[in-house]
Amino acid sequence: xxxxxxWGRGLGALVVTALAFTLSGCATQTVGGSGAGLAxxxxxxxxxxxxxxxxxxxxxxxxxxxxxxxxxxVEWDRVEVExxxxxxxxxxxxxxxxxxxxGMVPGRPDPTTRVGVTMTMGDRVIPDVSYLTVRTDEGRxxxxxxxxxxxxxxx
Numbered sequence: 001x002x003x004x005x006x007w008g009r010g011l012g013a014l015v016v017t018a019l020a021f022t023l024s025g026c027a028t029q030t031v032g033g034s035g036a037g038l039a040x041x042x043x044x045x046x047x048x049x050x051x052x053x054x055x056x057x058x059x060x061x062x063x064x065x066x067x068x069x070x071x072x073x074v075e076w077d078r079v080e081v082e083x084x085x086x087x088x089x090x091x092x093x094x095x096x097x098x099x100x101x102x103g104m105v106p107g108r109p110d111p112t113t114r115v116g117v118t119m120t121m122g123d124r125v126i127p128d129v130s131y132l133t134v135r136t137d138e139g140r141x142x143x144x145x146x147x148x149x150x151x152x153x154x155x
Contacts, residue, residue, distance in 0.1 A: 040142050041141055048115045048117065048131045048133065051066045051143045055092045055094070060085040063089065066142065067088075067144070068134075068142040068143075069134060070136055072142070088148075094119045095121060096119075096120040097119045098118045099116070100116045102115050112132055112133065113132070114130055114131070116128040116131075117131055119151070132145040
């Protein structure tokens, strides 16, 4: 569970809210229209790489097309998606990254793979940030969870 102190309190609440909406399937409008999930890769690594590229270009729609559940990309109100993806982009903006590990996650209801990414952000190197990806029914992989606490240090 995320520790929430000072700056991280607001960030943690928004991230937890984002994940809660994703997992609960609360939807009012599909962002990106038909085929939005086609941006998702055919492998966990490909989806994480595409997500990180979208983060640095601040392509919020593409990020939303890569972030979701087994059912596909997030389905929220357009404004809500933009706000959540913008928050993620501001936390995840990086100078460089290296994928350092990949492995299946046991005990989850859907096929899930953990991708470990070492991220360089300015003069900080954050080792092995966890990106959990889940396979959709169409065989694509969505980024479902990101260990933001590892980046923010629980701030």
